[in-house]
Amino acid sequence: MTKKIFTWSIALLSVLPLPGRAQIGQVAPPVAPKPEVAAAPAVPASPRQLFPGLFEAVQLGRIFADNKTFVDAAPRQRPATILAAWNREKKQPGFKLKAFVETHFDLPTDSATTFRSNVAAGLRHHLDTLWTVLARPAAPPASPDDSLAAYRSLLPLPKPYIVPGGRFREVYYWDSYFTMLGLAEAGKNELLNNLTDNFAFLINRYGFVPNGNRSYYLTRSQPPFFASMVALVAKDQGNGVLLRYRAALEREYRYWMLGAEKLAPGTAAHRVVRLPGGAVLNRYWDESAQPREESYAEDVAAAKRSKQPPAQFYRNVRAAAASGWDFSSRWFQAGGGLPTIQTTDLVPVDLNCLLYQLEQTLAEACQAAGQPAQARSYATKASRRKAALLALSWDPKVGWFQDYNWQRRQRSPVRTLAGMFPLAFGLATPAQASRVATNLKANFLKPGGLATTLSTTGQQWDAPNGWAPLQYLAIDGLRRYDRRPLADTIALRWVRLNRRVFTQTGKLLEKYDVVAPSRPAGGGEYPLQDGFGWTNGVLLRLLEWYKLN
Numbered sequence: 001m002t003k004k005i006f007t008w009s010i011a012l013l014s015v016l017p018l019p020g021r022a023q024i025g026q027v028a029p030p031v032a033p034k035p036e037v038a039a040a041p042a043v044p045a046s047p048r049q050l051f052p053g054l055f056e057a058v059q060l061g062r063i064f065a066d067n068k069t070f071v072d073a074a075p076r077q078r079p080a081t082i083l084a085a086w087n088r089e090k091k092q093p094g095f096k097l098k099a100f101v102e103t104h105f106d107l108p109t110d111s112a113t114t115f116r117s118n119v120a121a122g123l124r125h126h127l128d129t130l131w132t133v134l135a136r137p138a139a140p141p142a143s144p145d146d147s148l149a150a151y152r153s154l155l156p157l158p159k160p161y162i163v164p165g166g167r168f169r170e171v172y173y174w175d176s177y178f179t180m181l182g183l184a185e186a187g188k189n190e191l192l193n194n195l196t197d198n199f200a201f202l203i204n205r206y207g208f209v210p211n212g213n214r215s216y217y218l219t220r221s222q223p224p225f226f227a228s229m230v231a232l233v234a235k236d237q238g239n240g241v242l243l244r245y246r247a248a249l250e251r252e253y254r255y256w257m258l259g260a261e262k263l264a265p266g267t268a269a270h271r272v273v274r275l276p277g278g279a280v281l282n283r284y285w286d287e288s289a290q291p292r293e294e295s296y297a298e299d300v301a302a303a304k305r306s307k308q309p310p311a312q313f314y315r316n317v318r319a320a321a322a323s324g325w326d327f328s329s330r331w332f333q334a335g336g337g338l339p340t341i342q343t344t345d346l347v348p349v350d351l352n353c354l355l356y357q358l359e360q361t362l363a364e365a366c367q368a369a370g371q372p373a374q375a376r377s378y379a380t381k382a383s384r385r386k387a388a389l390l391a392l393s394w395d396p397k398v399g400w401f402q403d404y405n406w407q408r409r410q411r412s413p414v415r416t417l418a419g420m421f422p423l424a425f426g427l428a429t430p431a432q433a434s435r436v437a438t439n440l441k442a443n444f445l446k447p448g449g450l451a452t453t454l455s456t457t458g459q460q461w462d463a464p465n466g467w468a469p470l471q472y473l474a475i476d477g478l479r480r481y482d483r484r485p486l487a488d489t490i491a492l493r494w495v496r497l498n499r500r501v502f503t504q505t506g507k508l509l510e511k512y513d514v515v516a517p518s519r520p521a522g523g524g525e526y527p528l529q530d531g532f533g534w535t536n537g538v539l540l541r542l543l544e545w546y547k548l549n
Contacts, residue, residue, distance in 0.1 A: 043206070044215040047071045047153055048293050050079045054086050059296035063098040066526060068167055068294045071216050073105035074152045108169055117506040123499055124549065126508070127540050131188065134162050134533060136171075138194075155213040158201055159194035165531015166510070170212045171198065173222035174324050175534045177229050178469045182537030184232055185544045196229050200248040208255040211322065216293040220286035220322040224354050226252055227361040242365040249362055256282055256355060273347055273406045279388035281347045282355055283406075286318030298525050306339035319343035323351070326525075328461030329453055330403065330416045337457065346412060347404040352389045353421035356382050386427050393422075399435030401428070416453045417444065417470040423477025433481035440474065441486055448514035449494035450474055460523035464515030466494070468538040475542070491542050498539050508535045 047070065048055045058070045075082055082104045089095055101107075115133045117126045139156035142149030154170060161171045162179050176195055183192050202209050209226060211217035227249060234241035257280075259269035266276045271285045289311035291299035299317055306313045320326045320343045333340035359382035366375035392404040395411055401419040403412040422428040423436060444450045449471050451463040461467070471494045478487035497517045502508055507530040511521040520528055543549070 043218055044150060044153075044155065046216040046218070046293055048216070048290075048296075050075075050151055051083060054083060055293075056296075057090075057097060058101060059293075060300065061097055062297060063101065066167060067296050067298065068526075069107060070101065070105075071153055071214070071293050072108040072169060073101070074154075075105055075148060077104060078148070079151055117502075119503060119506045122549070123502055123539075124543070126502065126506075127182065127536050128186065130508070130531070130536050131162065131183070131186065131191075134165055134531060134536075135191075136161050136163055153215045155202075155210070155215060155218075157198045157213055159197050160191065161195055161198055162191070162533055163531075164510070164529070164533035166529030167526055168212075168529065168531070168533075170214050171195075172212045172533075173199070173209045174225050174469070177225035177232075178472060178534035179537040180229060180232055181472070182540035184236075185540045189236065192233055196226075196233050196245065199226050199229065200245055203248040203252050203255075208252060214294075219288040220284075220318060221255070222322060222324050223350060224252060224256065224358060227354070227358040231357075231361060239364075239368045242361070242368050246362070246365040246369065249358065249365060253355075253358055253362060256358075268344070268406065275388065275392075275406060276409070277388075279384065281352050281385065281388055281392075281404075281406075283347055284319040284322040284343055284351060286315060286322050288318060289315045292318060292321060295525055302338055306341075308339075308341075313339075313341065316341040316343045323348065325418075325461040327459045328416065329455045329457050329459060330412070330414050330418065330461065332414075334413050338459075342405075342407075345405050345407040347389075347392065347406050348418060349389070349393050349401045349403055350418040350421040352385060353425040353427060356385050356389070356427060357425050359385065390422070390427060390429075390432075393419075394432060399432075399439045401432075401436070414453065414455070415439075415443070417450060417474060420470070420474040420477050423481055424473040425477075426480060428477075428481070430481065433477075433483070437478060437481070437483045437486055440478075445486075445490065445493075446514040447493065448497035448512055448517040449490055451514055458523050460511060460521070462523065464513045464519075465511045465521045465523060466497075466514035467511050468494075468535045472538045472541065488546070491546060495539065495542050495546070495548060498535065505530075508532055508539065510535065 055070070059067050064070060085104065086100060089100060117129070138159050139154070142156070157171065162176065163169055164172055164175050176199070180192055180195055199209050202213065203226070206218060208221045209224070211220050211222050230241060230245045230249065256271050258271065260272040260274070260280050263269055263272060263274040263280070265274050265278055267274060268283065271282050272280055273283055274280050291303070291314055299314060302317070303310045303313045308316070316331070320331045320341060323343065325331070327338060327341070331341050331343045331346070332338065333342060359378050363375045363378035363382065366378060393401045393411065395402055398415065400415050401422050402415060403418065405412055419436065420440070423433050428436065440450070443454055446464070446466070449466045452465055452467060452470060453462045456463045471490060475487045475491050478484070497512055497514065498508060500517065501512065509521065510529040510532045513519045513521045
């Protein structure tokens with residue numbers, strides 16, 4: 001088979017009866033040069049598309065502890081050759097599937113697993129060393145001589161980048177912004193520019209920033225922090241940065257707003273929701289309604305416990321993955337677990353704050369380009385989004401910002417740290433910020449920092465876990481509204497927890513138990529990961545802010 005067969009366009013994936021197509025149903029998100037006109041860039045096939053039958057056997061057979069292992073593996077021959085060998089050999093006595101995979105694929109390795117920190121050298125030395133440990137080189141498009149390039153799941157990036165660590169061997173969208181906070185403090189401006197260029201490249205190549213640079217992530221994005229990245233770079237390099245990335249910012253905005261203009265009140269399409277009153281807000285969404293390839297066995301098993309039709313369940317699970325909060329009681333029906341997940345029914349506070357910032361950033365870019373009419377248009381969009389979001393998400397009885405269920409036309413009863421985003425991005429009124437601070441201190445503040453939610457469910461984005469990006473945004477939001485004492489308390493507790501675990505283990509971790517800091521954090525579909533990109537970035541920024549060693 002040729003490379004062309006496996007480098008399908010969105011249009012081909014949608015209509016051609018290719019082998020295995022019916023059970024895959026994985027369509028990459030449309031790319032729109034104008035809000036209602038979808039283009040069709042070539043989209044690399046995912047591992048399940050490349051290896052139908054073998055993929056399911058490997059993932060459901062659990063020959064590896066982590067389903068992500070196989071989708072990250074690199075085939076040593078063309079898929080047709082591997083599939084022919086599998087169909088021939090699997091019928092033979094004594095066939096071992098794991099041995100077959102190890103023969104025909106190069107399995108991924110974690111380069112950080114061999115790294116051992118020097119605790120005696122101190123925390124800052126460790127942070128400085130990790131930039132090298134977690135760095136990955138640029139991978140330009142494969143040469144014509146590389147006949148297997150089309151079959152590897154890793155998407156090439158033109159500039160060097162930073163991975164989170166552990167099983168996360170690729171760049172991740174929202175992780176990278178918080179990693180960049182640390183890079184900025186470390187004065188690594190070239191790497192800051194490289195990361196921002198890489199995300200602009202992904203937007204220009206695929207029409208959006210995928211969850212990560214893997215083919216199996218090409219059906220969803222993550223919380224859109226690209227505007228924050230641009231603002232971070234522009235802080236030191238001036239408004240020329242806004243002009244340089246304006247086209248990418250506009251294209252990402254079109255991705256998030258696809259379908260909005262033709263949407264009837266009370267309906268949703270892709271990532272947009274038009275409310276009964278006419279306001280347009282956004283939700284998390286994934287274009288596929290199949291099990292996630294990197295968590296295939298987990299999703300298949302979980303779907304059997306849900307009363308939802310499998311396609312609906314998988315869509316909600318994937319949308320939660322697009323949020324970065326996979327998983328949390330935030331997405332479940334009140335009192336329910338994962339089988340009740342309803343992500344696509346919710347208008348999330350955090351997502352709409354990020355898109356408010358994107359609209360504001362585009363207004364600034366248009367103004368810098370000498371286009372005041374376009375600047376006013378984006379500013380108006382931002383103003384309307386702010387008004388609609390505050391009206392729907394603010395609970396005056398509780399004093400908190402909560403997600404809104406557009407299907408039921410009511411606020412979610414679940415309080416989470418997503419309620420801090422209106423402070424971090426300046427949407428909240430001073431009076432609202434005051435009530436949020438009081439609520440935060442009374443309910444979320446724990447010995448090690450802030451708990452993610454008020455529920456302990458066993459999910460990793462619930463109590464008792466705390467996560468670096470949410471600590472930072474809460475601290476930043478409180479400082480923005482002159483709530484310094486509470487911000488300082490949170491920051492110092494979080495730094496103390498990070499430092500204590502580092503001193504004991506030589507590691508900085510993906511998440512922490514903030515309720516009982518001596519316990520390791522739990523929950524999730526995989527073991528606790530160390531590395532860890534966003535923990536490092538946030539920690540270094542806080543060390544600099546508070547002049548700590």
